[in-house]
Amino acid sequence: MNNNIRDIEEALGVILPGAYSSFLLQEQLPGDHFINDLLTLYGTDSLLERNTTYQVQHYLPAYISIGDDSGGQAILLHCNDSDEKVYLTGYGALDTGSMEVIGNSFSTWSQEGYPLEVLREAPDVLAFRASETYQLRTAYQEIHRALTQLEKAKATGMDLKTYLTQKRALQQQIKDFEIQHAGKKYRV
Structure with missing residues (x-):
């Protein structure tokens, strides 16, 4: 599993966030993990494929998509440990202005049962409201x-x-x- 994580990091040109990397090592998830009928967390077998297919690193170079909401929205983490938030945005709107915060950290988000409720709206939405x-x-x-x-x-x-x-x-x-x-x- 550890080599698989290194392979993913090398292929995508990112370093997986510490808490998420630990989660993958602990859970040993090669296949996708279906949290409920809406939320899917990608296993190591599909993490690379999904990020490549949706060109996540092209549009959001410092982020990685770790799952989706089964409705065309990506669950994203920043690959810098100083930004621990969990983000939600449409695969058709991969830009930081469209990203909503759904968790303050991956660890907290997972402990709370992976809620998809928005904690903080996207900057573009806030700008429009103003x-x-x-x-x-x-x-x-x-x-x-x-x-x-x-x-x-x-x-x-x-x-x-x-x-x-x-x-x-x-x-x-x-x-x-x-x-x-x-x-x-x-x-x-």
């Missing part, structure tokens, strides 16, 4: 949600005068918003 486009979409959707709530209130017995007054005010807000933000991307 963008003007996202802020405008959110504001526009809030006005439309208020209009939907008003329609529900009318259906449950709101008096007609109150309904019409509030509806006109919301329609005016929508019109003002559209004029103020003409030419900007806020509609989905």
Whole structure:
């Protein structure tokens, strides 16, 4: 098994992270390890093949894919022991901006039962949420949600005068918003 790990490291041009390397040595996993119906950890027999097929080291030179979620997303580790996080990203989006953190370290992640819940969103997602486009979409959707709530209130017995007054005010807000933000991307 130890030679197999060295062969994988040499072929991929990386050094497997310490905790993950220890895991492979301890578990003696030549074949894939199916954690549940979603999560597969690659065994030493397929680790090289999967990383080569998906060109992981081409797009993310300092990372290794150690498994997948059976839905096209890679489970990744950084090959530098100072970054112990476990990452999740789509095989079609192998870049650091798209990587979400699902574990603070391989050891902790495995002890917790290999959860796939996102602990920290990808930098690109966070940047989008801070963008003007996202802020405008959110504001526009809030006005439309208020209009939907008003329609529900009318259906449950709101008096007609109150309904019409509030509806006109919301329609005016929508019109003002559209004029103020003409030419900007806020509609989905």
